[in-house]
Amino acid sequence: xxxxxMDSTTPISGHCSVNVVNVxxxxxxxxxxxxxxxxxxxxxxxxxxxxPGLRSVDIRKASFGSGKGCVIQSTSGVQYIDCxxxxxxxxxxxxxxxxxxxxxxxxxxxxxxxxxxAELTRRLVSLLPAPLTAxxxxxxxxxxxxxxxxxxxxxTGSEEVxxxxxxxxxxxxxxxxxxxxxxxxxxxCRVLNTVPIPDSYRGKIREGEFPVDDIGWMYSGxxxxxxxxxxxxxxxxxxxxxxxxxxxxxxxxLPDRYLTEVYRCVQSHQGILIxxxxxxxxxxxxxxxxxxxxxxxxxxxxxxxxxxxxxxxLAAVVTSKEIAKKIxxxxxxYNFLGDPISxxxxxxxxxxxxxxKVLENVRKVGKYLLLKLSQFSERFDFVGQVxxxxxxxxxxxxxxxxxxxxxxxxxxxRQKMFERQVxxxxxxxxxxxxGLSPPLVLTMQEAMSVALKMSEVLQEAEKVFxxxxxxxxxxxxxxxxxxxxxxxxxxxMRR
Amino acid sequence: xxxxxMDSTTPISGHCSVNVVNVxxxxxxxxxxxxxxxxxxxxxxxxxxxxPGLRSVDIRKASFGSGKGCVIQSTSGVQYIDCxxxxxxxxxxxxxxxxxxxxxxxxxxxxxxxxxxAELTRRLVSLLPAPLTAxxxxxxxxxxxxxxxxxxxxxTGSEEVxxxxxxxxxxxxxxxxxxxxxxxxxxxCRVLNTVPIPDSYRGKIREGEFPVDDIGWMYSGxxxxxxxxxxxxxxxxxxxxxxxxxxxxxxxxLPDRYLTEVYRCVQSHQGILIxxxxxxxxxxxxxxxxxxxxxxxxxxxxxxxxxxxxxxxLAAVVTSKEIAKKIxxxxxxYNFLGDPISxxxxxxxxxxxxxxKVLENVRKVGKYLLLKLSQFSERFDFVGQVxxxxxxxxxxxxxxxxxxxxxxxxxxxRQKMFERQVxxxxxxxxxxxxGLSPPLVLTMQEAMSVALKMSEVLQEAEKVFxxxxxxxxxxxxxxxxxxxxxxxxxxxMRR
Numbered sequence: 001x002x003x004x005x006m007d008s009t010t011p012i013s014g015h016c017s018v019n020v021v022n023v024x025x026x027x028x029x030x031x032x033x034x035x036x037x038x039x040x041x042x043x044x045x046x047x048x049x050x051x052p053g054l055r056s057v058d059i060r061k062a063s064f065g066s067g068k069g070c071v072i073q074s075t076s077g078v079q080y081i082d083c084x085x086x087x088x089x090x091x092x093x094x095x096x097x098x099x100x101x102x103x104x105x106x107x108x109x110x111x112x113x114x115x116x117x118a119e120l121t122r123r124l125v126s127l128l129p130a131p132l133t134a135x136x137x138x139x140x141x142x143x144x145x146x147x148x149x150x151x152x153x154x155x156t157g158s159e160e161v162x163x164x165x166x167x168x169x170x171x172x173x174x175x176x177x178x179x180x181x182x183x184x185x186x187x188x189c190r191v192l193n194t195v196p197i198p199d200s201y202r203g204k205i206r207e208g209e210f211p212v213d214d215i216g217w218m219y220s221g222x223x224x225x226x227x228x229x230x231x232x233x234x235x236x237x238x239x240x241x242x243x244x245x246x247x248x249x250x251x252x253x254l255p256d257r258y259l260t261e262v263y264r265c266v267q268s269h270q271g272i273l274i275x276x277x278x279x280x281x282x283x284x285x286x287x288x289x290x291x292x293x294x295x296x297x298x299x300x301x302x303x304x305x306x307x308x309x310x311x312x313x314l315a316a317v318v319t320s321k322e323i324a325k326k327i328x329x330x331x332x333x334y335n336f337l338g339d340p341i342s343x344x345x346x347x348x349x350x351x352x353x354x355x356x357k358v359l360e361n362v363r364k365v366g367k368y369l370l371l372k373l374s375q376f377s378e379r380f381d382f383v384g385q386v387x388x389x390x391x392x393x394x395x396x397x398x399x400x401x402x403x404x405x406x407x408x409x410x411x412x413x414r415q416k417m418f419e420r421q422v423x424x425x426x427x428x429x430x431x432x433x434x435g436l437s438p439p440l441v442l443t444m445q446e447a448m449s450v451a452l453k454m455s456e457v458l459q460e461a462e463k464v465f466x467x468x469x470x471x472x473x474x475x476x477x478x479x480x481x482x483x484x485x486x487x488x489x490x491x492x493m494r495r
Numbered sequence: 496x497x498x499x500x501m502d503s504t505t506p507i508s509g510h511c512s513v514n515v516v517n518v519x520x521x522x523x524x525x526x527x528x529x530x531x532x533x534x535x536x537x538x539x540x541x542x543x544x545x546x547p548g549l550r551s552v553d554i555r556k557a558s559f560g561s562g563k564g565c566v567i568q569s570t571s572g573v574q575y576i577d578c579x580x581x582x583x584x585x586x587x588x589x590x591x592x593x594x595x596x597x598x599x600x601x602x603x604x605x606x607x608x609x610x611x612x613a614e615l616t617r618r619l620v621s622l623l624p625a626p627l628t629a630x631x632x633x634x635x636x637x638x639x640x641x642x643x644x645x646x647x648x649x650x651t652g653s654e655e656v657x658x659x660x661x662x663x664x665x666x667x668x669x670x671x672x673x674x675x676x677x678x679x680x681x682x683x684c685r686v687l688n689t690v691p692i693p694d695s696y697r698g699k700i701r702e703g704e705f706p707v708d709d710i711g712w713m714y715s716g717x718x719x720x721x722x723x724x725x726x727x728x729x730x731x732x733x734x735x736x737x738x739x740x741x742x743x744x745x746x747x748x749l750p751d752r753y754l755t756e757v758y759r760c761v762q763s764h765q766g767i768l769i770x771x772x773x774x775x776x777x778x779x780x781x782x783x784x785x786x787x788x789x790x791x792x793x794x795x796x797x798x799x800x801x802x803x804x805x806x807x808x809l810a811a812v813v814t815s816k817e818i819a820k821k822i823x824x825x826x827x828x829y830n831f832l833g834d835p836i837s838x839x840x841x842x843x844x845x846x847x848x849x850x851x852k853v854l855e856n857v858r859k860v861g862k863y864l865l866l867k868l869s870q871f872s873e874r875f876d877f878v879g880q881v882x883x884x885x886x887x888x889x890x891x892x893x894x895x896x897x898x899x900x901x902x903x904x905x906x907x908x909r910q911k912m913f914e915r916q917v918x919x920x921x922x923x924x925x926x927x928x929x930g931l932s933p934p935l936v937l938t939m940q941e942a943m944s945v946a947l948k949m950s951e952v953l954q955e956a957e958k959v960f961x962x963x964x965x966x967x968x969x970x971x972x973x974x975x976x977x978x979x980x981x982x983x984x985x986x987x988m989r990r
Binding site: 061062063064065066067068072075085087088091092093094097098101102105106107113114115118138139140142143146147149150153171172173174176310311312313314331336339341342 | 556557558559560561562563567570580582583586587588589592593596597600601602608609610613633634635637638641642644645648666667668669671805806807808809826831834836837
């Protein structure tokens with residue numbers, strides 16, 4: 001006898017309304033055979049080809065079978081530019097990785113050390129500053145952040161966590177408790193102290209209202225206040241965790257001076273600093289290997305997501321020997337060796353990041369896309385801030401002449417982009433932000449295609465979501481891009 | 496400024512004293528090149544060949560590079576029979592799986608449905624009884640059990656968990672709190688109610704002292720008492736979680752009637768029943784696909800470990816549509832799609848389990864090994880109960896003429912087996928139990944070799960750990976196996 005389910009909670013995420021896989025009732029589970037991947041070639045021409053009837057495909061019902069580079073193919077044979085596979089750093093069907101995979105014969109780490117684990121540790125540690133020399137391998141960013149929080153709690157003896165509101169650090173029950181999706185259902189065991197996201201576009205301290213150089217420092221006051229409160233109540237600071245680019249909350253880069261100030265404060269209270277590099281690590285920004293390096297700080301624990309193995313289930317936690325010793329006195333190290341195949345793939349990823357011109361590509365293509373997309377915030381009144389670093393890009397959609405999140409417009413744009421064979425993501429607490437996080441190997445031609453199609457879609461969206469306004473000369477020309485002024489600081493461009 | 500670490504806790508597990516990987520200080524991280532896997536062929540002859548100098552290799556410092564079937568090869572080129580890779584159901588370097596892997600071109604699920612996920616769901620659901628039709632894919636047994644507990648808490652509105660003492664359900668912080676390794680460091684947020692393991696060998700209710708048929712029913716009284724206490728304090732029963740074969744605590748099979756009684760009680764209190772099939776699922780017992788089937792019960796949630804994908808990072812949670820709906824109203828279903836490559840491997844695993852004679856092999860080889868090993872409990876006074884089902888086998892080592900766990904003897908036996916090229920595991924809270932959990936494709940020849948080498952090692956161990964006793968005629972013969980009586984109920988054989 002099972003009880004009736006409790007009242008359904010309002011879904012937090014736009015995804016939530018989708019039913020779970022239920023083969024008994026869902027006729028969509030009759031899967032057509034997957035076309036041969038060798039036939040894949042994405043359309044990147046400016047003709048914006050659309051298959052007849054393609055418009056009727058709902059992105060939420062799409063199913064994919066194969067891919068190559070930044071192009072993925074649906075089971076019905078349509079090819080799309082993939083701007084959502086943030087973990088597939090080096091693209092789908094990467095030849096070197098496929099060769100590597102095929103050479104591996106050991107299917108588990110047999111609870112003992114595998115050569116790949118040892119070699120990967122050596123490579124990874126060489127990419128991080130001292131004293132980050134102890135590596136633990138797990139299977140996902142959820143497990144990585146969960147382990148990092150456990151490490152911090154073990155080391156400090158305090159479960160007090162300071163984290164940013166609306167951030168996403170994973171799906172284990174502990175991660176959910178400190179994450180965007182947290183809800184009363186998950187309880188509040190871990191002592192949680194949230195601080196506002198240092199969002200200079202929509203937050204309480206905004207660019208334009210305060211000096212740009214002081215915004216990070218001003219936001220850091222929230223963390224200082226929390227630390228002060230914890231200590232004044234005779235409690236103890238445990239850990240501070242955040243992403244250098246807050247991905248799920250809308251690709252928000254931390255303002256300058258924020259991390260420097262926060263780290264200084266938390267360290268002075270003997271707290272542990274965790275940098276969640278799931279999204280910002282391994283070249284996403286184009287400039288640095290890790291997101292925290294931009295801010296001239298060194299965390300105590302770094303967590304690395306599935307990008308480490310090009311999307312395969314491998315994640316890592318790197319910390320100091322001192323912190324590592326504490327956790328291994330309680331949990332066996334042999335639980336954290338990673339599986340040999342994923343470790344081999346990770347070695348190939350690090351080698352390719354090092355030897356090929358991937359980071360140069362991220363800088364070049366990312367800069368181009370940001371310039372192109374930034375123009376839309378001047379051209380369309382429902383496009384708010386356009387922001388980004390490297391190949392992390394976002395268009396913040398708003399209700400005209402405000403900064404109110406425009407969820408419906410974002411869903412419209414995502415679906416229309418899908419119909420034009422580009423898959424983009426929705427982010428932000430209200431899922432009102434169009435995000436682009438393609439593999440780092442996105443070509444210039446693909447980027448041009450994405451920009452063009454975005455322009456077409458936004459024009460279409462304007463008829464529904466834009467305030468009626470006088471057309472400028474620019475918009476009457478055949479060129480779908482306005483010839484207006486391009487800001488010298490595109491990532492700070494606002495309407 | 497970081498604080499000094501707190502006083503080191505006594506390691507709970509024998510593994511714990513091993514330092515984490517630290518490439519700066521550990522000279523053992525100079526890895527020799529891995530030999531070609533094609534040269535691998537394990538010695539299964541009765542000559543027990545040993546490389547000169549092999550004895551000096553400490554199992555804790557061994558490193559492995561390749562494998563084939565049930566044989567793994569160390570980086571120094573020595574081949575071992577692998578009796579620990581419980582998740583590598585179909586053996587290392589399984590050809591069909593390697594072919595499957597190589598055909599996959601999509602490196603992540605791009606947050607949308609992949610054909611492999613849909614097909615795997617259909618196959619998996621067909622192996623489970625109604626109403627278990629909703630599948631969620633995660634990366635590890637830790638994530639699976641973590642998600643199952645979250646599901647139960649969401650559905651019942653209660654975080655009260657009833658679990659067995661000393662069980663192991665994973666390494667996320669929540670799993671640690673309900674697991675064998677739990678410690679004060681992890682806090683006690685989740686309301687935990689532990690009951691004793693229904694261990695008829697070393698527990699409070701033992702075979703020989705009580706009627707065998709009543710032992711399970713008697714142990715179920717502990718759960719009934721906990722449920723009664725929860726309700727009488729106006730709290731609410733949340734979930735009961737256990738493994739049908741309690742692996743880490745020493746390969747203990749639940750006694751008959753235990754689960755039937757426990758399930759009836761927990762269901763009457765509207766609690767959720769979770770069967771952790773990480774170890775017992777997918778053919779380990781030889782008789783059933785799932786461990787719970789032996790007891791004629793149907794759980795509300797089944798968790799499946801990495802065996803699903805032959806050791807690759809894929810795990811699953813299967814539940815009813817009703818329970819699934821509750822969790823997907825809070826967390827996006829798209830987080831639980833699995834990666835396409837692991838899903839493809841899982842499809843191959845299920846196909847091979849279905850079409851080949853793997854389960855028949857488990858029954859045949861498992862029965863033979865159990866018979867052979869069972870004789871040691873009569874022959875050596877430091878070998879207590881020998882128990883098992885299918886290819887889950889354990890020798891419980893004790894201090895002579897008692898049931899006190901003999902940790903030192905177990906470590907000795909494990910190391911000596913390693914020197915004879917067989918890798919076995921240590922289990923039990925005191926790590927005093929020698930466990931065998933080989934891939935399900937262990938051949939009869941390999942099993943014969945394992946039994947022979949175990950006999951040799953136990954003879955060697957007897958000189959150190961056995962009580963001096965008169966030799967029987969059997970032991971004076973050349974045949975290293977005694978010719979004594981073989982019990983008709985080997986799995987119940989006791990000293």
